[in-house]
Amino acid sequence: MDISVYRPGELTAADRAAWSAMQSQACAFGSPQLASPFLSPEFALAVGHCRRGVRIAVIREEGAPAAFFAYQRSALGVGRAIGLGVSDAQGLVHRPGFQWEARELLQACGLAVWEFDHLVEGQKPFETGPVGTYASPVIDVEQGFEAYLGRLRKQSPKFTRTTLAKERKLGRDVGEVRYVHDERDPAVLATLMGWKSAQYRRTGRTDRFSRPWISHLVQQLFHTRTPTFSGLLSVLYAGERPIAAHFGLRSDRVIGCWFPAYDTDYAKFSPGLVLHLRMAEAAAAEGMAHLDLGRGEKEYKDSLKTRELLVSEGWVTRRHPIALGHRAHRAPVRALRNAVLSKPELFQPADRFLKRIGHFREGG
Structure with missing residues (x-):
């Protein structure tokens, strides 16, 4: 793969137009999940104005853009989905039929791990280590x-x-x-x-x-x-x-x-x-x-x-000590939170407890 990595302000107008065109055609080509505004260049660029470490990888075939991958990167090479925590759709935006190798992409982006919590369907190369799949109505x-x-x-x-x-x-x-x-x-x-x-x-x-x-x-x-x-x-x-x-x-x-x-x-x-x-x-x-x-x-x-x-939560990694450490730290936290959210017998008491805290905050 021919992969170039840019800071948000370095992305050319031609690349932005190609990215938007892929999204506009996504429904017609049977990939409506790629049409989400959270996967748009505008969202990535806006996050780039508010957060450090935002990068955009452009994958080209025969000189033409074939896919776009926006992410956030720490100094140690820990990657997160763009806007993780507030983004409702994450993944790689690509032309119809495009195939990629996740670890090759991570290496080109300087990432040991890439974490996501709303990975859209059809992103098989990233689905090697999801910890759960959830409904998005x-x-x-x-x-x-x-x-x-x-x-x-x-x-x-x-x-x-x-x-x-x-x-x-x-x-x-x-x-x-x-x-x-x-x-x-x-x-x-x-x-x-x-x-x-x-x-x-x-x-x-x-x-x-x-x-x-x-x-x-x-x-x-x-x-x-x-x-x-x-x-x-x-x-x-x-x-x-x-x-x-x-x-x-x-x-x-x-x-x-x-x-x-x-x-x-x-x-x-x-x-x-x-x-x-x-x-x-x-x-x-x-x-x-x-x-x-x-x-x-x-x-x-x-x-x-x-x-x-359906959206997935998890991470994809390369063989790297940083990836092992990140996973060991994050996995128990995610597992506990998702167990509470998925089981009514756990979620309802937790929800009532949080509401009581909120009541006290409001001076009730």
């Missing part, structure tokens, strides 16, 4: 919103009926319901981030927005707009007041759902669910293929989904 809208809604009524009739009724009640009790699919007001983004931070605290989770690089990344992506990519802030208003919002990323054919939250004063109206239905309707009208709700078991995802993608 999807809302299909390629056949139109009415087709999706009809399917939703069949699989979850009570949920669909109740959610639509709550939307009507919201309009009667609070004010006219209005949905903005692509809100450009940064003040509303700040409102959403405030709601989300409060949710993290309330549920005992770590506030992601307390990490400056994540806040900077979101704000940068909010202002990023290209013909094939943009940050997408979608907002549900009632009586001109924002009551639910979501910030995610949009590629040509896929919306990557990311940070949803709502004003808890209006929780009885289920504004988050109403928002997701409106997002699906708008995505269908724009000709999108699907909305990826992201890995993780949540009741609202089970209610809204039409199917599931």
